[in-house]
Amino acid sequence: MINIILPDKTRREYAEGVTALEVAKDISEGLARNVLAAKVNGQVWDATRPIHADSDIQLLTWNDDDGKGAMWHSSAHLMAEAIELLYPGVKFGIGPDIENGFYYDVDFGDYEISEKDLQKIEKKMLELAREKQTFDRKDISKADALKYFGDKGDEYKIELITDLTDGEITLYQSGHFTDLCRGPHIPNTGFIKAIKLTSIAGAYWRGDESRKQLTRIYGITFPKKKELDEYLEMLEEAKKRDHRLLGKELELFTFSQKVGQGLPLWLPKGAELREKLEQFLKKVQKEAGYKPVISPHIGNVELYKTSGHYQKYGEESFRPITTPAEGEEFFLKPMNCPHHCEIYNSKPHSYKELPLRFAEFGTVYRYEQSGELHGLTRVRGFTQDDAHIFCTPEQIKDEFKGVIDIIDIIFKALSFNDVLVQISLRDPDNKEKYIGSDENWEKAERAIIEVAEERGLNAVTEYGEAAFYGPKMDFMVKDALGRKWQLGTIQVDYNLPERFDLTYIGSDNEKHRPVMIHRAPFGSMERFVAVLIEHCGGNFPLWLAPEQFIILPISDKYQTYSEKVLNLLNKQNIRGVIDDRSEKTGRKIRDAEMQKIPYMLIIGEKEENENSVSVRKHGEGDLGTFSIDKFAEMINNEVDALTAFDS
RNA sequence: GCCAGCAUAGCUCAGUUGGCCAGAGCAGCUGAUUUGUAAUCAGCCGGUCGGGGGUUCGAAUCCCUCUGCUGGCUCCA
Structure with missing residues (x-):
């Protein structure tokens, strides 16, 4: 006889050679009908394969991933x-x-x-x-x-x-x-x-x-x-939510063969949306002590030789730009960090200044293989919501916390409620692959794991997935259809501070090497907007909608009053337009609904007389009549509800 | 980059086995209409059928080539 232990710790005795299916039948016929496979001592087994020794078993059904x-x-x-x-x-x-x-x-x-x-x-x-x-x-x-x-x-x-x-x-x-x-x-x-x-x-x-x-x-x-x-x-x-389709329908972005493949053109509405996202993050980052920096789109080949990117990618990337007289070589920047390292190096630093956080929406260019390009998710020119934090090894933990706070604020504002985190650590059996001291790695890895625990992050840890230059934490979201997307990232870097010989003067009056943390909550604006489009199906949260309302005058007799309403709302930072076409109201409503404009303000004789607007909400219908102030208040409350954050 | 498929008006698409000036709806423009919660009517404009080359009396249609897009593969600082 052998002992079979079920997940609830109950122990049952069976003859040797029993199968998981027989155990299931013994428990209930209904269960047995649903058993697809089993886990025996943590290993996936056929439900019909005999078990020959005492084992912990778990029955797997369609509800289990392994099933x-x-x-x-x-x-x-x-x-x-x-x-x-x-x-x-x-x-x-x-x-x-x-x-x-x-x-x-x-x-x-x-x-x-x-x-x-x-x-x-x-x-x-x-x-x-x-x-x-x-x-x-x-x-x-x-x-x-x-x-x-x-x-x-x-x-x-x-x-x-x-x-x-x-x-x-x-x-x-x-x-x-x-x-x-x-x-x-x-x-x-x-x-x-x-x-x-x-x-x-x-x-x-x-x-x-x-x-x-x-x-x-x-x-x-x-x-x-x-x-x-x-x-x-x-x-x-x-298919309906595909950002390439909605991008076209809602006039957010386009591509041109003449401009070049993988080089997105942001149309006014898409640019409005993207700007709102950028403004929001800038505000959050300012509160969190980030300093804006700006760097050019190209950099001398020496910059990338120092950073090491030239050796690694020089041959398989865009060809260099050469100056006519001197023959100097420049590369389109594939990353912002080398520039930011030189910004750090522009003057000596004291430990008292750290951590220093340089932030830039930096546009970078990478030669992606042509077959890889895909809508906005894989492009050759894109803008990272980049920042580099220069700090001491001891500060890594707090800095991670700070970045996670920012990511939390952003995901919450955009209703990404299902967030998965992957912690990538070095392969413990292959430590020589990585740059940086053992001590520093251990310190950083421990800090990351602790932060994940303290924050209760839904995290999985992968050994051997770290970059050669440091451990990292990647953020994945599940969208409204349950699809997973990799977005933000936080990466520790021991390599660039070394290569750029970054230093600070410690309290001991000696030179020390700072640690660098790369982080991008959105990842890239292009990719993020693509994911956002698919997540909300083009029904953007009010604070991001390129047009928050559209005024639909019943006839052109109400044009003057419509303009007055538009001005009053614009003054309160509410964005909208007037549909002054000579169309019937039903038609204007239909078009506004298809454009997914959050609020339609219908204006006729009654509204003009009582200084009000008749409000129709996208996807929901008529909300009744509101005074202009009341409507503005409603809009502002709705926006605040999502974008408020504690600093 | 590799394999496969696709490319007709701003958009979505028709165009029989190669055969008369290449079509429709929507959008746009002009006019009429002055409209109350998901499409008012009429007229007009718009395409060297992705580019180039070839076969043929004749090519959107067949062949070659380039470009781009799509689905995968490989890649992703």
């Missing part, structure tokens, strides 16, 4: 089976589960595969799923595995097996399909009730562009048809 993983990984096998039946002789690469579904890389040989084939494969998959094929695990020796795939002519699997250790190789067979796989899998394919193959694309074998390109088919499956429908609806909604 979904097992389901999608199994779906990849199911798809491979369908493909093999439909296109005999194809060869398979790898087919893992991913965050939203799964994919399989396939070498289709001479078959021509396009989007149209996906339906056919889906249909076959559903057919096979109904057969409730089990996934049977088999241990196999390396030699036998090589023989099996050798006979099949599957060179990709052979390459994979070659890198594996004999004794650790397993195959899984489901229906007609046998795959090299470490598992785990769901009990049978019957759990897969709804299937959607979402896209098809090329992918290099093992991500290496010198190797053959395989066809990657992405898909997702669900245990219920309804969940697939919801997922497809979410995709539709995401």
